[in-house]
Amino acid sequence: MEEDKMHTDSSFKSATLQLNTSQGDNTEPEVLINTGARIKRPLSLNATNVGDLNMSDAEAKTYFSKRVGSFENAVEDCKSLLNSGVDGDIVGAWLLTEIDHWDNEREKIVILTQNSLISVRYDFIGLKIYDSKKVLLHMITKLQEGHFMYPEKSVMEPRKSVGIRASWGRTETLSFSQKWNPWSSAIPYITFTHHPLHHNVEDVDIITYNVDNFYKAFTQQVQNCHLEKKTGVSPTVTKGSLLIESYASLTSMIHNQSHLGFSRERGGVSF
Template sequence: MDAQAELPPEATEAHGTKDTHLPAHPMYTQEPRAAFAPQYISPTVERPKEDFFIFRPRLLEQAIQDLKSQLSKDEDGDMRTAWILTTVSHWGTENEVLVLLCDRSLLICYYDFVGLCSSRIFRIPLNYIDTVTWGPLSYPKTALHKRVGPALQVQWDKLRPPPSFVSRWNPWADLSYVILTQHPGSINKEEMHSMCQLEQFMEHLVKLVRLSHTQNPLPGRANGLLVLHRPVNMETSLGLISLLNTSIQLGYAKSRPGFGF
């Protein structure tokens, strides 16, 4: 009898005479990783239904508490109401803001809902406000983007000369007014309906401004509030930046799957 035939398979392989007729191992292939591809697993956790972070109740409550902690008792007094609105710059760009109406001031807060901190806060003393204009936004005929809907222009120095040509072209120009409009995500927000109404905000603002003029008049100035009902003029002649900003809503913190904030 042939001695090599009596050797076990391991011994046969050791001698370099592997039997090719033996069946493959049942658990492994010759190249086990050749056809491997990672498996994609869809998470079972549902994403929040609200795209705009400002309308998520927990984030909104945290933002308001954070801003209230930064109020000055002497300059602001107590907070009366909080509002969710949008500012429109003289270039036509939009940014969502939390607006706080206090006893002595109007605070326009640009809050970072991604980093959960306030990035900019503008304080306007109520007794400085002298003109409020309510009406639709009016654009030049050449403007590429025209926002539809009512707007509120709050002005605090009507005696200041109109902006110069250079100031109108400077996106960081120091202007004596701010334009507020309705937040685009405020539609069908029943639980926050009262915080998004621009006309109700104007009524509260006018009431507090008139009270402030009576209690804290400015010396040497004709105190009083002028309320105008007419179109709010926008001077964006073309508005390419405004068109880009509005089309992808750069001024709003919202969920953008696959993209940054």
């Protein structure tokens, strides 16, 4: 792990989300959606045989999030999603890649507070929030780090990256309607990996894009929250393969290879 360097702030704007934290014995934890010389960067997590993911500075500059002040200003915008009475103070903010249950990669601003995890899809070109997902930390029951893997009969190209996954609820198994709905908002886990800018060989400051740095702070805060809330639950923290249940998804191949989930310049066109 690299030395922690996180963006901190204790000021908040008025909240635009309301959390329903009441639960009966048979209810799932609620996730709220608001639709308003070559240098190899360490992949960490004991990564081996992951290939060369280095990125030049010229390629890095095609990402709008790379522009001076862009990330910091976006985080300021995202504070409108926070409720200081529920979420508490900000612990840190990162720019990571979220991988959904259909194997699609998307650029996400990830804000960790004392009590919540907020994943925000932000348009760095239009400077606006697309959507967001909020998870209460004391609902999280499992944290896992490791290499990504596909099912045995999958024809998907193996991923070279490593990542982390946080799960909540009684099971990680998806129902038929969840599995076959690419827009389902009820998936009981969230998966992150490094942002591509983590592999910019000419950038000396890559903490913001580092999933390892995030995971270290995230794990500690989840454990702290369980203790403070006196849930009586000790979240499981493990290392192991992270299954992506995709067999032959042409759409995700095109989506990911074209980096459509990221705000970028593409041959003179920005989207």
